[in-house]
Amino acid sequence: MAETITLGKALNHGLRRSLEDDPKVVIMGEDVGKLGGVFRITDGLQKDFGEDRVIDTPLAESGIVGTAVGLAIRGYRPVCEIQFDGFVFPAFNQIVAQVAKMYYRSLGNVRLPIVIRIPFGGGIGAVEHHSESPEALFAHTPGLKVVSCSNPADAYTMIRQAIISDDPIVFFEPKRRYWEKGEVELEAPLAEAFPLHSARVARPGTDATILAYGPMVRTSLDAATAAAEDGRNLEVIDLRSLSPLDMPTVYESVKRTGRAVVVHEAPGNLGMGAEIAARITEECFYSLEAPVLRVTGYDVPYPAARVEEDYLPDLDRVLDAVDRSFGW
């Protein structure tokens, strides 16, 4: 039976199901217990599963991830919450030097089935360090897998898929979409769910391909709706997995449409869009009617809240890029 719930609630349901399904799953982070997390994603879980399974940790991100490594060696499946994107950097060493490399270092003897949840992106009027998009730093790191959900149904499924995966996964949650509602099939069998590391066509189209993930999927879908009024039929692909990228789905689309625009909030320089554009160019060169264009944040630190709307890609900037693609 489908329920209409918010993306945040869908994550909460997904975490609850994971805690029910496997006694080795533990949630750890700052304020995840009584408070239920600053975004309430873990609301009510400590009450129902106890302080040993939903662990309020000391306030130190390296400690959260570092102790998760030890718990994983012990056989646990830790789900770490990093409170905000800009607070992940104290844990960066543990994530990049330990979590990402342990399986390789140990010749496959040590699996670290750790999920690191990070609310990311801007648009919520926050102070510094609360609106960043550091996903490329993790996608650039071999040994990590990186995913991002964009809607409640995916949030519910993807968090559970990430938790049962033995790969270490950095799970980016589009914090400004936490309150968006959608239908979620809570009882659908997980084994038959859409694969975690596959991209999905969020809106079929014929004229150009918009590639987005996380919070920018909604923006891109809105842009496609607006473009339809101008007679342009845009295909929107929700990439979902940033490492690995599901490029076959992308290539199939771009070869059909001949045009591609990549959209993300993170700065453009060496961002996901750069990699995606390079790969499309290598694989779809003779199908392209125009260069792959990027609509991204600017290469500046995330700005103050009163000007963040000027920094963030929005519907108009996406449409402007589509126009430029067609003007080539």
Add this chain to the structure above:
Amino acid sequence: MANGEREVGGDAPAGGFVQLLTPDGERVDSVTTADGTTYTVDFTDDEYRELYRDLVTVRRLDAEATALQRQGELGIWASLLGQEAAQVGSGRALRPQDMAFPTYREHGVLYCRGIDPIMPFGLFRGVDQGGWDPNEFKFNTYTIVIGAQTLHATGYAMGITMDGKTGNADGEAVIAYFGDGATSQGDVNEAFVWSGVFNAPIVFFCQNNQYAISEPLERQTRIPLYRRALGYGFPGVRIDGNDVLASFAVTRAALDQARNGQGPTLIEAYTYRMGAHTSSDDPTRYRIASEVESWKAKDPIARVKAFLTKQQLADDTFFDEVDEAAKTLALDLRERVLAMPDPQPVTLFDNVYPHGSPEIAAQKAEFERYHASFEGSH
């Protein structure tokens, strides 16, 4: 202030340390620290002799590794010379169910866990990254980033508690090794915080060998390291790190406290790195010969030999036999190190992800295609 009731043997740092065997080989019956804990050992004659054998063996294997590095057979070696007592004492104090988290220098602990000493040589020869199964050996992979493993050890210890494996004499405990330099790392301080508030069954075993590569202890701390434990809410004990008996006694007691559910302990093993930081280091640039000489007089093996001799527990026949046996092990190790094959280049794509990755698979295929294109050419 006082750690021991007295400064033992005149060679203790200010504040004292637990010493059960003096550099001259005199046995101290017991030491009672300021908190009222009494430390002693009750070894049989055989056990004393076997400790001596351990010390000699790990030093001999270490010397062989240093020679292999000098001959170009290892890329680098991190010698434990001078730290044998700290490692053998604490290593022998571990019970089979205990888990150790080493740095990259704990070859002596590895040996005392009953592990084939060749295990870390893949790492130092450069044929792998030190790839063994920590749970099989109860000995984690070597960790190179300083202090990172103390958090892993803490998490593992939390898991022991969550598994209900503490609270009695058969409980499990963890030992985390690190050095004086690591105590400045955030990760080590976070591990102390975590272990304290979660009452984790863990022993933090700091080998204070006086140097972090070139930087002396004074650059890491204003107070003796063992005293930091107080600030995190658990006991800290300093031991004579060159005394294998003190190392055993205090580690055994701290591990038993941990397994009984009484939480963490910090042990500072006050010792000295007789060799270089690694084979790439030149200690003559930052320390003086007389300092090294003064520590030679506190040698961890010579004092056990003196004790065994004075107590008439061993004679030259025994000492010669131990040397010969250690040499045989070392030569066997050398032979096997030299026989270690280089990995096939294509294996560099292996073990990136448990579930694999289409991107890595594609790169591997391209790598194979590229190399196959040279087949038949020169």
